[in-house]
Amino acid sequence: MTVVGLDLGGTKIAAGVFDGEKLLSKVVLPTPEEGGMAVVEALAEGVERAEREAGARALAIGLGTPGPLDFKEGIIRFTPNIRGLLDFPIRRLLEEATRRPVYLENDANAAALAEHHLGAARGEASSLFLTVSTGIGGGVVLGGRVLRGERGQGGELGHITLLPGGPACGCGLEGCLEALAAGRALEREASYAYNRKVDTKELFQLFAEGEPKARRILLQAARYVGIGLASLVKAFDPGVVVVGGGLALNAPPAYWETLEEAYRHYLSGWEVPPLRRALLGGEAGLLGAALTAHLAVRGKGQ
Template identity: 65%
Template sequence: MSVVGIDLGGTKIMAGVLKEGSIHAKLTVPTPEEGGMAVVRAMAEAARSVIDASGEEVRAIGLGTPGPLDFRRGRVKFTPNIANLTDFPIVELLEEATGLRVYMENDANAAALAEHILGAARGAESSLFMTVSTGVGGGFVWGNRVLRGANGQGGEIGHVTVLPGGPSCGCGLDGCLEALATGPAMERMALASFRREMTTRELFALFQQGDSRAGRIVRQAASWVGVALASLVKCYDPEVVVLGGGVALNAGQGYLDEVMRSYQRYMEGWVAPPIRLARLGGEAGLLGAALTAALEVGEV
């Protein structure tokens, strides 16, 4: 028997059947702009399509969704990029639409779980995952279980404060890692430095060509990632650290070297677990969603 994974994003919904550690019959559909029940219907239709295409008998659905989430009630508290999902009973409604049991997980936590079980941290007892892209997400996994915390907000590492009084973050506070180290943060700094709008792709190209202004921006962002990783490692003491996301994987070796320099500086005198690059790419969230259900029904 198998499980279905659904990865709900702001622009697309991915679904697939997990069998023997890999995804089969994967399908991607647009996320309905109107949100709400239209999203539920789109996810249910995608689930039915991949089940039919795979020919598998499916036991449950694992859903990876942005949050914050209310795990006790199976609800999305709100999502900044999907309409009409405020205090939304997404688990109950998807169960009604599919006739299958649904197990929900935060999307970044789901990716952390996938990298832990099937990716860069495979074989480790515990791992810390960080993804740096348009935002910062991640999670901590111990013994194949994601640490959610008492209120479901464990693993919100993008909102760790690394520079009190620093730039404002989308969460409403200041100095969060997400406000300092992401693609948009670097684009904001590039606008101030170069006096023109610049994509991260352009910025990284200049950095790799040795441009001094681009170098200052990229290395500063990388150093904040190293500071945050060191602080998180001291809290969680994982066996392995996994680093992924578009920024981390596309900025170049110089960026990674700066992350490591900063990380090692702030881990001086402590045991520093190795940092490995994420291996599962864009499929990590889908795999993690499916693994969430597979763990609950005994398929892992």
Template identity: 50%
Template sequence: MTAAAFAARPAIGVDIGGTKIATGVLIGDELHGRHIQPTPETGWEAVLDAVAAQVRALRARYGEAAPVGVGVPGPLAEGRTRVKFAPNIYGFTDVPLVQGLEERLGLRVVLENDAKAAALAEAHLGAARGTASSVYVTVSTGIGAGLVLGGRVWRGHHGIAGELGHVTVMPGGPVSGAGLDGALEAVASGTAIARDASYALNREVSTAEAFALAEAGHPAARRVVTQALRHIGIALADLQKVLDPEVFVLGGGVAKAGDFFFAGIQAAADEYAGPFAPVTLRRAQLGPDAGVIGAALAARLEGL
């Protein structure tokens, strides 16, 4: 397939999240037919039923030939056919997602991790467009990442490349959802920032409030937020030395904090990159559409 034919081919993207399912059709560089609905809370089969219904509707409207890609949070298994677990989706443990959707739809389906899908989207159509190598990092409830080399996701030998949130940065520190002490997401995610700010201020504090207080100069909030951003910056500096990507693209809910977020990470990254290579940060451009676009691109790249 030529590059022009690849870019023009319609592809359906599905982004399954803890609270919503987003779908759309990527035609050329543009997303059409966006649709968002609540994620069913009655088990994985109900989720697959909802996804299948939307895919049928989109294929009827935009063409039966459109391939389908699905992005989900959590680790994948068996050649990206099953979801090991998605902690924020009720009943999503050991889910035969590809088989389940293929039986419902009668066509092949490509499954992708949501962070890797967003990485693919930003590399092809977003902030890293035009680069040969990029790392997308999402800082939200947890911390995830995706590596794109030569336009394709780098998965590693065991398929786990990009699990930045589970890199140990503070041995003996808080335990993460994966049971690891001192993992990056346990000390620097939005969840961790809200937890530490609440403890430091002796009241319930959201992540957004923690950043607002930090920017306003509140000593305790500023220290909590600065420490979290420092951990992220150090992790990116380490990745720069190991992988040497052209750019890092930062997205996710916490990144919406803006300049204070980026400046804190950049300062730490610059300090710990040392004399090796600069850490170049860019802001994600595709926002909430990144997961859908990336899932559609994954289907295109699989050549379905």
């Protein structure tokens, strides 16, 4: 079955044509700064170019997109990093532009789906995936399907509250895992500690040089991730836990050691699911979007 996967990001759009697990073609386009209908046009162009390159016409399209989604109506409720997508009927507009059925998935959920079926959790009955990067997201997969919840807002793993009254989060609340341990959080803490702007790349370098402030900042973030994962395991009891994202996968060994130590400590007395590193890297979102379409079409018996 040939499908197109679309991964919509704040700065770029990736489109790939898949025949089963085989990637036939991939194209990358910039996300239009003006947002709105320009995004729909760019997505449709990505589909057309990827199909032309693959020499194949896809049966359906899977779209991984940020922001809370109304799955029933095919609407993006809002996206913090892309303009003009407030209560935006992305499914209808993209179906009109491509004349193909479009299946939506949250971008972090799409990555979770990919790691479950094709990556570090392959062969497991259930999995929990956390991506630690500029922000923190993730998803839970049960019975091969993403857990969306009653209102489509399940799996917002980066927004569990770990520290009431803690740092403000982009979601509007405070003390979320993302506000404590994501890349932006590390940069906030480092910039304050060093009284100048410090990004994560420099923070890692300072850590490698043995700078005490950098060590304290990075390892405290790792502890928060471990504590958050332990809490999520108690809620979902997955077969395996997978951690990915650019920040986590590029972090030094001490980060992973601290993360796992906290994870195991806060699961003392519980059975502890294996903790694995993600395998699919930056391709997880695109693969997951394609899988979303594949599973939806297969479920309809086509």
